[in-house]
Amino acid sequence: MNRSSETEAPQRGVTLGALISALICAVALWLLIAAQSPPKPVPADADQSGFSALRAADALGRVLDLQTPHPLGSVENNRVRARIMTELTRLELNPEIRGRFVCASYGVCGTPYNLLARIPGKDHSKLVVLAAHYDSVFAGPGAGDAGASVGAILEIARALKAGPPLAHDVLVLIDDGEEAGLLGARAFMQDPEAKQVRAFINMEARGTNGLSRLFETSDGNATFARLFAQHLPHPSTSSLYYEIYKLLPNDTDLSVFKAEGGTGVGMAFIGGPLRYHTPVDDLEHLDLRTLQDQGDSALALARAFVAEPGPLKAKTDAVYFDVFGRFIVYWPMALSLPIALLTLVLAGIAYARLGAHRPRLIAVLGGLLLGVLLLAVQGVGAWLVLETLKLLGLVETRWQVNLFWPSLAFMLLTVVFLPADRSRVFKTFGVDPAQPWNALFGWMLLLWLLSLLLWQVLPGAMYLTLIPVLLATLALIIRPGSKHWAGSMLCLGALITIGPMLASLYESLGSGILFALTPLSAMVLLPVAYAASKLFNSRTKFLALLICALGFGSMFVIPRFTLHExxxxxxxxxxxxxxxxxxxxxxxxxxxxxxxxxxxxxxxxxxxxxxxxxxxxxxxxxxxxxxxxxxxxxxxxxxxxxxxxxxxxxxxxxxxxxxxxxxxxxxxxxxxxxxxxxxxxxxxxxxxxxxxxxxxxxxxxxxxxxxxxxxxxxxxxxxxxxxxxxxxxxxxxxxxxxxxxxxxxxxxxxxxxxxxxxxxxxxxxxxxxxxxxxxxxxxxxxxx
Incomplete structure (x- = not known):
């Protein structure tokens, strides 16, 4: 194939290439959206060695009974503990209760009563711990936080007993006083069993629905990443989550376990944040699909951790991420820089093979500056829109019901903020608008440099910008000179790496971060706009502007709160x-x-x-x-x-x-x-x-x-x-x-x-x- 055939093709060919590029991105977007839905709950009469959300929900219903708050030290806390003991006894696990007065580092004290039960394996000297807390806050019954995890652990314990023999023991730890100050975890670390633990699997929640995400690990997580890739049935995880979580002022029981030298992983679901720690964190609002997701993951990891013959704590960390919830890509952190350098070499080869259409280096730098300018315009413009909404009194809390459509509007602002006359903007930076390669290679260089920056400050997040460049480079190696393939692969890569952030950013960090949806969306769409500019004409921008107006206008119509949220x-x-x-x-x-x-x-x-x-x-x-x-x-x-x-x-x-x-x-x-x-x-x-x-x-x-x-x-x-x-x-x-x-x-x-x-x-x-x-x-x- 002649390298210049695409640019010399008649208008019909160009249009077909643009449509193919759009189709690839549309399919990837559909896969991303589909990956945000948890699996269907498995019925109660399903395979006894597997996890059933219906069986777990039945157990949880018996435990919570009247669904009243049961904070540490309360009468209802005693009743919930007694019901959990009944469930563990029914499973013939010989549970025991242990209480100890402890104080948190920030001055919260109490006597948590933890429930411990062993699921015996061949070797009794080693333990994998399944952990969750059973206490609630004073304001709500805690069906999601963390009753769902208690129900899941009871069902997992039953499934482990019904399944193949275990290489060593699994310890069920249902602890108390987490809401008060992680007190149950502090008490457990003084128990003799704490010295036998190979790994903790901690289950949490900050809501009532959504995907259960593996968001936290301990240091030395390379072995965990490999086991995630091999065993998680529908993964939702990445090393980015942990990089962000380390920066947040949040703690779980796993924080205590790690501070005392333990190793392990943490998972949680965060959908429905308005119900978190309120009276409507109840069984009615708990999504059984979410319960199925959390239970499937925890059961799979428990079996994988028990079966792993070597140490679970590795000498190095890993970079890892799921691809549309279907499989996990991972590599040791030490390989990140070599992969980045290899990507640069391959990009250089693809650049050289452009022949007569190869842009000058100064034009590539112009394309890089163009990308920086467009991202800055997108970010600042979206921030001004958000501040205007705040001044109008339309964004009043960290979470509110009517921000779904405005979130979509912030994503589509990226189309509205594209310059009306890109030729003029291109020429400002010395870029010939007739050669999209200037902008595409400039954009690829920008993303590659961002990956180096992330490697320095957030090494687990390096993949965010590196993977799109790698995919685009491989596409150009296979199909030299195809700008549509390059643009669509950049978009595909961004949907794989940045797409999950777009889907969960608001639920993770709240309304104050909504403006970031616009530049993040730009990182997905700009390559397509460069490669297939005819798809982003004035009619497309008008349609995007209309949808944005409807999205922001919905804030005047849809109530900000309901009794369900x-x-x-x-x-x-x-x-x-x-x-x-x-x-x-x-x-x-x-x-x-x-x-x-x-x-x-x-x-x-x-x-x-x-x-x-x-x-x-x-x-x-x-x-x-x-x-x-x-x-x-x-x-x-x-x-x-x-x-x-x-x-x-x-x-x-x-x-x-x-x-x-x-x-x-x-x-x-x-x-x-x-x-x-x-x-x-x-x-x-x-x-x-x-x-x-x-x-x-x-x-x-x-x-x-x-x-x-x-x-x-x-x-x-x-x-x-x-x-x-x-x-x-x-x-x-x-x-x-x-x-x-x-x-x-x-x-x-x-x-x-x-x-x-x-x-x-x-x-x-x-x-x-x-x-x-x-x-x-x-x-x-x-x-x-």
Whole structure:
């Protein structure tokens, strides 16, 4: 074939090439969309050695029963634990309960009760751990987070027992106190079984539907990547997910396991984020397809990890990603740079074979600058659109119901933002518009350079821009001089690597990142626009603009929240020594009509607690009759220890609240305080104390506890004590009615009553026990 035949072909041939290019991209787009749907649930009468979402859902229904919140230390938590024990006993696994008082590194303490059960294999000295937590937050029943994982583990345990013999034991760990502060995981790492673990498989959720994604691994994940590729039935994973997750202020139980030297993987589903930690995180909204997806993956990995003869932790990491949910491509991280260099060599060969149509290097650099300019225009333009929507009050929270169509509109903005006269833009950079190779090779060079940048800063994300260049280069080696094949392969590669980001970016990071959809879409479509510019004429741009207008216009019509995906809004009655007032927490802006309807209160920004650094939305002072009993603090003694003095206190909630707490000046540090004789343990990726301002806060999931403070001689304790109970008093039931009418519900810690007292400024000289702040009349007024 003559290398110049394509450019010299009549108009009909060019049009056919453009249509073929568009068809390839359309098929790839269809495969990408199809890959976002979880598999169908397997019926209950299916093969007993496989996973059935219907069987798992039946077990979960028995465990959750009335579907009420069951946070650490609550009566309902005890009931859920007993039901799980019944399910494990039914499976003849001889489960046991273990409790231990522990404290998180950021000052949350409690006594989690973990459930452990072994599925025996031939070798009892090694373990693969299947882990999930059974506690919920105060606001919701936790069917997704993480009841679905509990149901999945029960079904996986049954399937493992019914399947082939295991090489070594699998340990079921259904832990407690994860929502409080990963406390169950911290407690398990002090158990003797922790030293036998080869790998953890941790199952989580941040929603109620969607794909279950393998988003986290430990370091040295090359073996895991190989096992993912060999065994996952419908994979959704990539090394990019872990690179991003490492940058986020999020933790799971796996964070604790890894901090203590463990190795493993984490999976979660994140669809339906508006239901996360709310009352509608229930069985009704849990997608059984998602449960099937999570269960299939965890069962496959459990069998693969047990059967792997060598160590599961490798000496190196891997780059890996799934291709439309059908298979996984992976390579050792050490090969990334050689692959990039090989791609450059192949691209050079393809460039040389263009012959007379080979662009000058200066023109290629012009094409590179053109790509940079277009991406910058796309990103800045989309950001301005998003900021305009925010100013109009149409984007008020991190997640809201009506952002699906606007998300599609942001993707199509990439077509709208393409320059109307590309010839003029091309010429600005010294690029001949009659030669698309200038722009195509410039674009390939830009992507290749971006892959080198990613190799330096996010090595697991290098594949994002390298794979499209590699595919386009191979296409040009096979079909020299075919601009349509080059453009379509660049588009195909981008749909493989960047496409999953387009599909999950909003659910992963929220509305603030919507503008990024536009430049990411440009990375998919620009190569096609270069190679088949006739497909992106004025009519195409007008159609894209019309769809964008309809997408953004839908925000004026579609409600932002529904009772199935509610507006997050929690109300707390704050009782101080002098006054009682309501404090409202929500992402929705104070001036929003939605917010005013949801509360029915006149609110103003103000510090609701003296140790807070950020104002809350505070309501009017309440009546004397609305006050609650305040916590009681007793000094039990103080003992000199070298140059320090150890002060010992007893803290109790007079109303048997679910949580008690102590707040002290940050200058003391966490190490100065111990609750029930226990100090903090490690196992979090980020330092929450860095955001605490001038105070450090402790929370203990109990109604009473003792604590000690080690202070330099001459220094005296100061700060505050508090207790918190869930739910508002009956007198405030009308507030819940207003909230429901506005499609809002409590979230996370939910509604509650928080009562606080300041520590006194003076202490008795005698070293004797006594009540220091037993009631509000004995307490001095707190400083603002």
């Amino acid at each position: 509610p507006m997050p809004l929690a109300i707390t009655l704050v009782q101080g020594p002098e006054t009682s007032r309501l404090s409202v927490s929500s992402e929705v802006r104070l001036e929003s009509p939605l917010f005013k309807t949801a509360t029915g209160l006149e609110l103003r920004p103000e510090l609701s607690l003296p140790w807070n650094t950020r104002p809350n939305l505070v309501g009017p002072v309440l009546n004397e009759a609305d006050k609650v009993a305040l916590p009681t603090l007793r000094l039990l003694g103080r003992e000199p220890d070298g140059n320090d003095v150890i002060w010992t206190f007893d803290l109790r909630s007079a109303r048997s609240a679910a949580v008690i707490g102590f707040v002290h000046p940050a200058r003391w540090g966490r190490s100065a305080v111990k609750f029930n004789g226990i100090g903090t343990s490690q196992g979090a990726k980020y330092d929450r104390d860095a955001l605490s301002g001038g105070y450090l806060s402790w929370a203990v999931y109990a109604s009473e506890a003792s604590f000690t403070i080690r202070l330099p001689a001459g220094d005296v304790p100061s700060g505050f004590v508090y207790d918190r109970s869930p739910e508002l008093p009956v007198a405030f039931a009308h507030l819940n009615t207003s909230r429901i009418n506005a499609q809002a519900m409590p979230v996370h810690t939910g509604d509650g009553v928080l009562a606080w007292l300041p520590l006194p400024s003076e202490w008795p000289e005698e070293n004797r026990p006594g009540a220091i702040a037993a009631d509000s009349s004995a307490a001095p007024e707190a400083a603002p």
